[in-house]
Amino acid sequence: MKCLRLLLLLALVFAMVPLTTPALAAESTMVRIAHGAFNEKIAALWIGADKGLFKKHGVDVEVLQIRSGPQTMAALASGDLQMSYTIPGSVLSAKAGGMDVAFFAGLVNKPDGEIISSQAIKSPEDLKGKRIGVQSIGGGVWSLTMVALGYWGLDPKRDKMLIQVLGDQSVLVQALDTNNIDATYLSYTLANDLKKRGFHSLVDLGKTGIPYQGLALAARRAYLRENPDTVDAVLRGVLESIAFVKNPANKTAAIENLTKHLRLSRPADAEVGYQVLQYLYDYDIRPSLEGIRTMHRLLSPLNPKMQNVRSEDVIDEAPVQKLEKSGFLNKFLETLKRN
Numbered sequence: 001m002k003c004l005r006l007l008l009l010l011a012l013v014f015a016m017v018p019l020t021t022p023a024l025a026a027e028s029t030m031v032r033i034a035h036g037a038f039n040e041k042i043a044a045l046w047i048g049a050d051k052g053l054f055k056k057h058g059v060d061v062e063v064l065q066i067r068s069g070p071q072t073m074a075a076l077a078s079g080d081l082q083m084s085y086t087i088p089g090s091v092l093s094a095k096a097g098g099m100d101v102a103f104f105a106g107l108v109n110k111p112d113g114e115i116i117s118s119q120a121i122k123s124p125e126d127l128k129g130k131r132i133g134v135q136s137i138g139g140g141v142w143s144l145t146m147v148a149l150g151y152w153g154l155d156p157k158r159d160k161m162l163i164q165v166l167g168d169q170s171v172l173v174q175a176l177d178t179n180n181i182d183a184t185y186l187s188y189t190l191a192n193d194l195k196k197r198g199f200h201s202l203v204d205l206g207k208t209g210i211p212y213q214g215l216a217l218a219a220r221r222a223y224l225r226e227n228p229d230t231v232d233a234v235l236r237g238v239l240e241s242i243a244f245v246k247n248p249a250n251k252t253a254a255i256e257n258l259t260k261h262l263r264l265s266r267p268a269d270a271e272v273g274y275q276v277l278q279y280l281y282d283y284d285i286r287p288s289l290e291g292i293r294t295m296h297r298l299l300s301p302l303n304p305k306m307q308n309v310r311s312e313d314v315i316d317e318a319p320v321q322k323l324e325k326s327g328f329l330n331k332f333l334e335t336l337k338r339n
Contacts, residue, residue, distance in 0.1 A: 032081045035065055035066075036139065045085060058233050059234055061234065067136075069090035070093075088143070088292050091218050093138065104218065108214030111208060112214065113187050113205055114204050116183065116185075116195070117183035121202070125152075127161060129160045130182035132145060132156075132182065134185070138299060143295060147294070170190075170263075176199065188273060188275075189270060211288065213292045214291075224318065232326075235323055242281045245278075245281060258273050292314065296309070
């Protein structure tokens with residue numbers, strides 16, 4: 001009887017092994033991705049993390065906000081972060097400082113957003129001598145502001161504009177609303193609310209056609225070399241997140257996600273941001289060399305060391321090429337067409 005019980009116990013143990021082993025083997029790799037922006041363009045990360053689209057490919061992505069570009073690059077260099085969802089200014093500056101960092105996927109490869117002004121400002125010419133709010137010098141808000149000023153033929157120094165560093169876009173909205181600044185760059189979602197209350201839009205940057213590299217994924221080249229499968233999994237999750245956002249069947253879920261993360265009071269307030277993502281997001285996620293060159297030209301006067309950095313030096317095409325060579329990208333796009 002004792003032998004029979006022992007045999008039954010052993011049989012039970014061995015029967016359980018196949019059930020537990022796959023779970024251990026399928027343990028996800030942790031990837032921390034930081035962003036500094038606060039707008040709808042972070043949706044591909046938020047949705048990928050919240051909906052399990054990264055986990056589907058074996059990575060557990062933690063999305064963090066670090067508002068300072070230099071702090072983000074420092075965390076990337078130390079290994080506390082694996083990736084950054086950032087703009088060219090941070091990466092070009094880090095490269096000029098000796099850090100071997102590169103963009104490997106561009107999620108927003110065109111300019112977007114609007115320059116919003118107080119009711120007293122009727123045209124770009126009225127900005128001369130006025131106060132313009134930004135998040136940081138060299139950051140995304142600053143970059144798009146400089147792109148707009150250049151588009152109009154304006155120069156902050158010559159035209160005696162006061163560029164004020166205040167905080168992220170939620171802070172800039174408050175500053176404009178309380179008349180502490182005269183104009184600022186805002187994402188479409190935040191700009192729409194102010195326009196409803198009588199503030200003016202001086203330009204929709206998405207309609208200018210200016211070559212621009214917006215938010216893109218960056219990492220240390222060493223990390224990209226040593227973790228090709230993890231990077232590949234992140235890109236697969238990103239593409240699935242983009243597809244989720246662009247699928248009309250997911251509109252309600254996407255808007256709810258934006259409402260939560262942007263801390264909006266009503267889902268209706270996220271509608272504009274959702275519509276913008278239909279235009280901004282694309283399945284061609286290669287970084288834009290011409291867009292990075294635009295930013296290099298704007299930023300070089302701020303950092304003499306940047307003169308020694310070529311735009312090509314901050315792009316690593318290998319991860320997207322791996323997606324293409326594996327056949328995943330073609331199969332993914334074919335599936336989307338069929339659906």
